[in-house]
Amino acid sequence: MHSKRVIIVAQVFISGMMAFLMTGFFSFLNLGFSVKTLGTWAAAFVIAWPVAFCLSLLVSPLAFMLAGRLAGPGRD
Template identity: 40%
Template sequence: MTDKKTLLVAQLCITFMMALSMSGIMGLLVMGPTAEWLQAWPRQFITAWPIAFVLTLFTGRIGFAIAHRLVHPTA
């Protein structure tokens, strides 16, 4: 089992990378590769990251439980 400090730092890193990439990709799909997209991306990321982090605090345990049941169905 991973200690709580490592898990928290991992959640910060993972949500940072996911919010950065998803806000960029989704904005690119909606706006296209424009100057407006590049201008809007940082604001979208700053909005998305805290939301993603808070959501992982609740959904992380559920995701690990589902994964454990899928990998070890009889345990």
């Protein structure tokens, strides 16, 4: 298992990447490609990243527990 520090840093990267990709995807899906879309995407990302980070800290223990049960040792 990784140290608490590594897990927190990984959550920063994971939540940032997911917030970036998801806000971008839905901004382009709803608004199409335009200069306005880029501004909307940036504003959504600034809000979404801290929210995604906090939520990822809450759900990651559950996710790791479920992953361990489904794919842990002896599940090959």
